[in-house]
Amino acid sequence: MGKSTVAAMFAAEGVPVFDADAAVHRLQGPGGRLVAAIAAAFPGTIGADGVDRPALAAAVLGDDAAMKRLEAIVHPAVAGERAAFLAAHADAPLVVFDVPLLFETGGDRHVDAVAVVSAAPEVQRARTLARPGMTAAKFDAILARQLPDADKRARATYVIATDVPLERTRAAVRHVIACMAPPAG
Numbered sequence: 001m002g003k004s005t006v007a008a009m010f011a012a013e014g015v016p017v018f019d020a021d022a023a024v025h026r027l028q029g030p031g032g033r034l035v036a037a038i039a040a041a042f043p044g045t046i047g048a049d050g051v052d053r054p055a056l057a058a059a060v061l062g063d064d065a066a067m068k069r070l071e072a073i074v075h076p077a078v079a080g081e082r083a084a085f086l087a088a089h090a091d092a093p094l095v096v097f098d099v100p101l102l103f104e105t106g107g108d109r110h111v112d113a114v115a116v117v118s119a120a121p122e123v124q125r126a127r128t129l130a131r132p133g134m135t136a137a138k139f140d141a142i143l144a145r146q147l148p149d150a151d152k153r154a155r156a157t158y159v160i161a162t163d164v165p166l167e168r169t170r171a172a173v174r175h176v177i178a179c180m181a182p183p184a185g
Helices: 003-012 020-028 035-041 053-060 064-088 121-129 136-144 149-155 166-180
Strands: 017-019 096-098 115-118 158-161
Touching: 003 017, 003 096, 003 115, 003 166, 017 020, 017 064, 020 064, 020 096, 035 064, 053 064, 115 149, 121 136, 158 166
Parallel strands: 017 096, 115 158
Antiparallel strands: none
8 A cells, every 4th residue: 555655754754653564573583572482373484584474474364263373472562562662752742653454453442543545456456466475365365354445544534645646645644744743832
């Protein structure tokens, strides 16, 4: 959808951004806190660089019970990282959580507002399939776990389009910041 681009735009405007995907990569990387637990729950998914993400994806995609086991390992650790981020940025007037599956995990109950980053389905598909290691089957399995984009947009406080010129996306980011920033004084 363009989440990373939009998160970078918030960061460029001076807003601290918590990147949940980056936290997961650290936790699952070499020496990461979750490597041993994932190795125990999903044998054969660990390599020299920590969790072998393609092997782990193959072990859990399409298997609801396996996905729930993985989430029970990962979600509490990411919540701890998020809490540490919030504590470190307690004086910031605004912070952004870049979190996939926010609605699906109930995370929207813990924030003041939700900005959904959105693009037309054909744009989303083309961008996703251009990623290394992504296949149409994997993309479809990921989409099946997500709330449809129209539902996310309907539940959002703000919608930031990314299938428009970058300056329009940047203007939408600045609008969100202006609306969310506390009044001066």
